[in-house]
Amino acid sequence: MSSILVTGIGELTTNVAAQARPDDHRDPTGMLGLVDDAAVVLEGSTIAWVGRASDAPAADTVYDAGGRAVIPGYVDSHSHLVFSGDRAQEFAARMTGEPYSAGGIRTTVAATRAATDEQLTSHVARLVAEMRAQGTTSLEIKSGYGLSVHDEARSLAVARQFTEDTTFLGAHVVPAGTTPEDYVDLVTGPMLTAAAPHARWIDVFCEEGAFDVDQARAILAAGTDNGLRGRLHANQLTYGGGVKLAAELGLVAVDHCTYLADDDVSALADSGTIATLLPGVEFSTRHPYPDARKLIDAGVQVAIASDCNPGSCFTSSMALCIALAVREMRMSPAEALHAATAMGAQALDRDDVGVIAPGKRADLVLLEAPSYLHLAYRPGVPLVAGVWQGGRPVVPGP
Numbered sequence: 001m002s003s004i005l006v007t008g009i010g011e012l013t014t015n016v017a018a019q020a021r022p023d024d025h026r027d028p029t030g031m032l033g034l035v036d037d038a039a040v041v042l043e044g045s046t047i048a049w050v051g052r053a054s055d056a057p058a059a060d061t062v063y064d065a066g067g068r069a070v071i072p073g074y075v076d077s078h079s080h081l082v083f084s085g086d087r088a089q090e091f092a093a094r095m096t097g098e099p100y101s102a103g104g105i106r107t108t109v110a111a112t113r114a115a116t117d118e119q120l121t122s123h124v125a126r127l128v129a130e131m132r133a134q135g136t137t138s139l140e141i142k143s144g145y146g147l148s149v150h151d152e153a154r155s156l157a158v159a160r161q162f163t164e165d166t167t168f169l170g171a172h173v174v175p176a177g178t179t180p181e182d183y184v185d186l187v188t189g190p191m192l193t194a195a196a197p198h199a200r201w202i203d204v205f206c207e208e209g210a211f212d213v214d215q216a217r218a219i220l221a222a223g224t225d226n227g228l229r230g231r232l233h234a235n236q237l238t239y240g241g242g243v244k245l246a247a248e249l250g251l252v253a254v255d256h257c258t259y260l261a262d263d264d265v266s267a268l269a270d271s272g273t274i275a276t277l278l279p280g281v282e283f284s285t286r287h288p289y290p291d292a293r294k295l296i297d298a299g300v301q302v303a304i305a306s307d308c309n310p311g312s313c314f315t316s317s318m319a320l321c322i323a324l325a326v327r328e329m330r331m332s333p334a335e336a337l338h339a340a341t342a343m344g345a346q347a348l349d350r351d352d353v354g355v356i357a358p359g360k361r362a363d364l365v366l367l368e369a370p371s372y373l374h375l376a377y378r379p380g381v382p383l384v385a386g387v388w389q390g391g392r393p394v395v396p397g398p
């Protein structure tokens with residue numbers, strides 16, 4: 001197995017909690033476990049050694065980072081990449097005053113059903129490559145634009161070619177031509193049977209205009225019976241019982257969490273369910289942002305993800321999400337980076353990624369910057385200079 005010594009790292013984010021440094025604005029609580037003048041040894045697909053460059057062992061090849069910063073690859077725990085067509089017209093309409101509603105999903109469903117497997121696969125491949133070039137090395141992909149037994153199963157089979165974290169979201173919206181009752185029967189019956197072999201997770205869009213709490217509970221229970229683990233889209237557009245359901249069921253994560261009552265926040269803090277915030281959605285729909293500060297101050301675990309999808313948020317940039325989290329949601333730069341990496345991994349119940357430590361997968365992002373702070377400090381600037389994914393240089397460094 002060949003080894004690479006990545007040395008000359010000006011600032012390394014490990015996400016291995018270290019001593020608090022209240023005077024260091026980069027990481028006052030120590031959550032990022034920063035190491036200055038650092039080096040990392042990659043051996044095959046994993047990390048073999050992390051520490052000060054002056055202490056580094058020898059390796060087969062040496063890469064000099066030239067004083068640049070290195071962070072763990074982003075873990076994007078929420079995306080909807082299997083679709084066809086785009087909704088740029090709908091976006092333009094929204095920007096000129098029309099509100100967003102869950103029904104816009106049906107536009108994408110028609111285009112997705114009409115696409116061939118090859119078209120869907122090449123489209124996902126293009127988006128995954130776009131994400132990788134921006135530093136995302138792990139991601140979750142949902143179905144949810146097929147909404148028939150055949151189209152949900154093939155959407156997941158396509159997604160499975162790109163990640164093990166695939167999520168069955170047959171319960172995205174009730175398709176035209178069926179009743180909610182009949183559709184829930186389909187989702188919990190034949191559709192689930194066809195989807196389950198290709199999925200790790202099951203998800204429900206629990207929202208007015210989509211599925212209510214009782215329907216979500218039934219769908220998640222059916223998924224669990226078929227070996228899938230639950231997650232939930234909840235409280236995105238309105239107040240409701242979705243977040244409390246996620247906490248009650250002890251789900252790993254509940255996503256959106258934009259409209260939260262006080263008892264939603266305490267339920268999340270008590271359950272340990274991670275609140276995955278998706279600030280690109282609020283940015284792209286001109287909705288108010290979730291109150292990240294209130295969540296974190298209440299002891300809720302917070303992740304951030306892209307929600308990359310053709311309707312409410314068509315960005316694949318985790319760096320943009322970090323910038324929004326810091327500038328619009330009052331997260332500290334350290335909290336935002338941690339939420340986009342280590343917490344994204346936890347939201348997928350993954351312990352092999354999101355952290356730079358011996359034994360973890362060798363997913364590193366080299367930044368064209370002396371510090372990760374530039375991700376929020378220089379919004380919109382492409383700062384990814386190199387990416388190693390599983391030890392392979394998928395974006396060659398300078």
Ligand SMILES: [Zn+2]
Pocket residue numbers: 078080233307309
């Ligand atoms: Zn979503």
